Amino acid sequence: MAKEILYRDAIREALDEEMERDENVLLLGEDVAYIGGNFKTSVGLYDKYGDLRVKDTPISEAGFLGMAVGMALTGLRPVVELMFSDFLLVAGDQAFNQMAKIRYMSGGQATVPMVVRMPIGAGRSSAAQHSQSMQAMAAHFPGAKVVLPSTAQEAKGLLKTAVRDDNPVLFFEHKMEYSNKFVIDDEVEPIPFGKANIVMEGRDVSIAATSSQVMKSVRAAEKLRSEGISCEVIDLRTLVPFDRESVIESVKKTGRLLVVDEAYEFCGVGAEIGMNVMKDVFYYLDAPIGRISTPNVPLPFSPALEFPILPSEEKILRAVLSLMGK
Amino acid sequence: MNNVFAKTQKARLLNFYRVMYRMRRFEEEVFEFYKKGMMPGLAHLYLGEEAIAAGVCAALNESDYIGSSHRGHGHLVARGARLDKMMAEILGKKDGYCKGKGGSMHIMAMDKGILGANGIVGGEIPIATGAAYAAKYRGTKQVAVSFFGDAASNEGTFHESVNMAAAWDLPVIYVIENNLYGISVDIRDVTNTENLADRAKAYGIPGVVVDGMDVIAVFEASAKAVKRARDGKGPTIIECKSYRWQGHHVGDPGEYRSRKDKNEKALWMERCPVKNYRARLLSRGDSIDEKDLLDIEASVEEEIKDAVRFASDSPYPDASEAFEDLFA
Structure with missing residues (x-):
């Protein structure tokens, strides 16, 4: 139920x-x-x-x-x-x-x-x-x-x-x-740590995301599907422990990786995950690993300044198209 | 000679001496290892402050908790931690309390209620306070003691912890070991409070100043604070006026302390808590005689010898062990 x-x-x-x-x-x-x-x-x-x-x-x-x-x-x-x-x-x-x-x-x-x-x-x-x-x-x-x-x-x-x-x-x-x-x-069982969740299966691009970015990635992936692009959305669930095997497995299949996380970009989650899996996926990659994060400025107050710097469905969509060479 | 001293039984009086003598000899041997170049890193010695831990811990039960500081060897000895495992830890050996992962500043002995010694000044104050909360939550009547120096009483964690403990009547005793210096900085130059225990007034709890060179005085104040805590009446701050024989750590001559009074150290050393207590025991003129004390000293020497041998013989941990014990 x-x-x-x-x-x-x-x-x-x-x-x-x-x-x-x-x-x-x-x-x-x-x-x-x-x-x-x-x-x-x-x-x-x-x-x-x-x-x-x-x-x-x-x-x-x-x-x-x-x-x-x-x-x-x-x-x-x-x-x-x-x-x-x-x-x-x-x-x-x-x-x-x-x-x-x-x-x-x-x-x-x-x-x-x-x-x-x-x-x-x-x-x-x-x-x-x-x-x-x-x-x-x-x-x-x-x-x-x-x-x-x-x-x-x-x-x-x-x-x-x-x-x-x-x-x-x-x-x-x-x-x-x-x-x-x-x-x-109705009854939710404990979810084990260190096991990423493949939210959507796909062939062309792996999107490894955290927190709210998972939902944004799914929405972007649904739009991309109508353009004939098939995304695999991975909910990382935990950064420590990091389920690198699931990410590597997915990228070996798709040949492309986009990491989406809202923390600051420099020394951020995208930087770590990209580098972490690099030696295992390098020869499978069809495009450089991409990342979407918050640029290294303090979060501004005005919505006119705040929203443009945040990760968004639109940015994910564009990044996937770019990885596809479109 | 105060009342308690006159009334306290022989065994307890001798035990104070044994505990202080163990601390003294332990630290002297640590210093020897340092001088011989056998000790990695540094150690912050408790020499000169022995009466504090000995007096406080004598007022505790085995099931009580303590939190300790970077100058923590004395606290561990007073809680009955094993000298051999302590010494092995200080040398970075496999048989040390923390398998060589903690070292001098972080010796922990959970089986003795020692929640760890802390390298961050003031870092353990909230932790000991949390142990007191847990005791209250469970209704176990345990108490927690937090040991820290004068300088830690200027950290935010001190004020935050005392405030919460006072608000919630937590069974905790804050023991300020006032040895007058935070490394080279004279507490009197950075703090406009003559007695740090006076800070208790701001939190509506008792603050007591005691002679930290007098084990009986420390014990008396501690016993009162422990009873208050166990009775559910809340925390106490005890400030023990004391001095360290060495600089901040081994290898620091601590000469900065002579800038105001070149005799400062010598004057404090005349008040040596171990030697003076020994003389005091003999001057009671009743059942304690020289032989009692010589017996204690001889047995401690044996224990120290064994600890040194144990620590020297213990192997270093294998490099692969660096990756163990991170997660449960």
Whole structure:
């Protein structure tokens, strides 16, 4: 059976089901309790689970993310919400020097089962400090898994996996999806990390995309189909671990690769994935590997400036045509 | 001689000495390894600050947690961590606590409730606070102690953590080891607070200043703070006034400390927590005599010898192990 649901409610359902399943799971962050989250992803959980388990924190990102590390080290499974992924920088030391490294530094004595959920993405005129996509930076550091769900179904399934994972997980939700409606299964099982999802099969161009860019890629691919171009759309799902085999397999078939991700371009996801698979796909390529990302300027406020620099369906379409020599 | 000292039992009094003497001798041997060129990297020695960890940890139960700093060897010794595995770790050996992946600054011993030593100043303060939250959440009556230096009390993580712990009555004790310097910078030149414990007032919790060279004074203050935490009444800040015998780390002569008073170090060293406590025990004039102390010293020497042998004999990890232990 299937049902219609908002992306934000799929997140809430995943949290609710995991909290119900395991009393070690708790949620903390700014505004998560009484009002149910800035993007309304935890509505009702405070009433259901109480103040100690769904905790409104002060505006102290390093402090409460670090506290979650201590909780995780001592056997709880905290889920931290950062209101915007930009704020990951405020808690940067706790996330990357502490959370992500403690297991390794301890020679494997410690486990740090925790999730840091945070919205990425531009498109709301939120300007340069509330619009960034921090996944490329996050994936640069060893020790944490990096997850980017596309649809509501993916968000729910991947979040369940994140909560059950014994490692720290950086979980990036796209803020432009929260109010979008999706059809999902009544019961959503956890979706394993490190296994990309082939959303559309195709022969001519492989499009490896993350988060919202998956849906944009599918829409572009549908238009391209009428022009006789067959795209294979790959939802990468997780950057860490990266399912390089699926990408390589696809490119060997199509001979062309376009990487679509909203993080900044320089040292970004496209750069990494292109280089990562290069030696395995080089002799199969019919065109240089392409990428669509956000150019290296801070996200501007005015829609007149913001939209033109973001990845879009139109840009994907043009990039695919270019890879096809059209 | 204060009341507690007079009343405390012989075994406990001797144990304070044993713990401090172990720390002292351990650090001296670490320094020897450094001087012989056998230690990779650096170490930040606890020499001079022994009374703090010894006094605080004596007030804890085995199931309690501590978070430690870059100057963490003393905290680990006081929690009963194995000296041989500590020494092996400091030398980067396979049999070290962290299999050679952490080194001096990051020794962790989860089985002793040691949540890790931290190379980032102030980095472990929220982590220990989170352990306290977990204890409260579970209702286990455990407490957490966070050890850090004077300089860490100027980090945002200190203020953020203390604020949350105070707001939520978390069972945590913040122990400021005030040795007056953050590397070369005199805390008095960068902070307009005579007693760092006074910062507790801003958060509505008790802040206590104690003589960090006096293990009994530290124990007394800690026992009170631990009881308060266990009773669900919330956190305490304890500032221990102390001094480090060495510079910031091995190889740093720390001469910058003589710019205001060339006798500063000598004056502090006269107040040596280990030697003075030893003299104090003998001056009690009752059941503790020289032989008790010589026995402790002899057994610690044996333990140190074994630790040095263990660490020296332990192999280095295989290069392939660099890729292990990243994910669970």
